[in-house]
Amino acid sequence: MLVDAPVEIICKFATFEHNNMDSTRQQKIGQLIRKELGDIFLTDGKEIYGCMITVTRTNVSKDLSIARSYLSIYNSPNPQAVLAAAKANTKNIRFRLGQKVKNQLRVIPQLEFFIDDSLDYIENIENLLKQ
Numbered sequence: 158m159l160v161d162a163p164v165e166i167i168c169k170f171a172t173f174e175h176n177n178m179d180s181t182r183q184q185k186i187g188q189l190i191r192k193e194l195g196d197i198f199l200t201d202g203k204e205i206y207g208c209m210i211t212v213t214r215t216n217v218s219k220d221l222s223i224a225r226s227y228l229s230i231y232n233s234p235n236p237q238a239v240l241a242a243a244k245a246n247t248k249n250i251r252f253r254l255g256q257k258v259k260n261q262l263r264v265i266p267q268l269e270f271f272i273d274d275s276l277d278y279i280e281n282i283e284n285l286l287k288q
Contacts, residue, residue, distance in 0.1 A: 183217045186262065190224050191215040193257045194268075197250060198228070206242055208233035213273040217266060224266040227273035236272055243270050 179187070191212050198210040209231040216225045228243065230236040243250070247268050255265040 187215040187217045193254055194226055197253050206239050208239055222266050225269045227271050229273050240272050
C-alpha cells in the first residue's frame with residue numbers, strides 16, 4: 158500500500174479507472190450490435206460497397222444512445238471512400254439493425270463508423286522487427 162501518496166492522487170486514480178470500465182450491459186449490447194452489423198455488412202459488402210467489411214469492435218456510450226463501430230475494410234483501393242459510403246448509408250443500416258434487434262433493445266442507438274487500422278499497425282510493427 159502507498160503510505161506516502163496523498164489521498165487525492167489515489168482518489169483521482171480510482172475515478173479514472175472507474176470511468177474507463179464499461180458496464181456489463183454496455184458490453185453485451187456492444188457485442189450484440191457488433192454481431193448484427195457484421196451480418197449486415199456481410200450481406201451488403203460486395204453488392205453495395207464493392208469490398209469486404211468486418212466490424213472489429215463496437216463501443217456503446219453509457220446512456221446507450223450512441224454506438225461507435227470500428228470497421229476493417231478489405232480489398233478496397235480507397236477505404237476512406239468506403240467509410241464515407243457507410244456513413245452516408247447509416248440511416249438504412251440503423252433501420253436494418255433495428256429490425257434484427259427489435260426484441261432485445263428498446264431504443265436503437267445512433268451509429269458512428271470509424272476505420273480500424275490496428276491490423277495495419279501490427280503489420281508495420283512486424284515489418285520493422287524483421288529488418
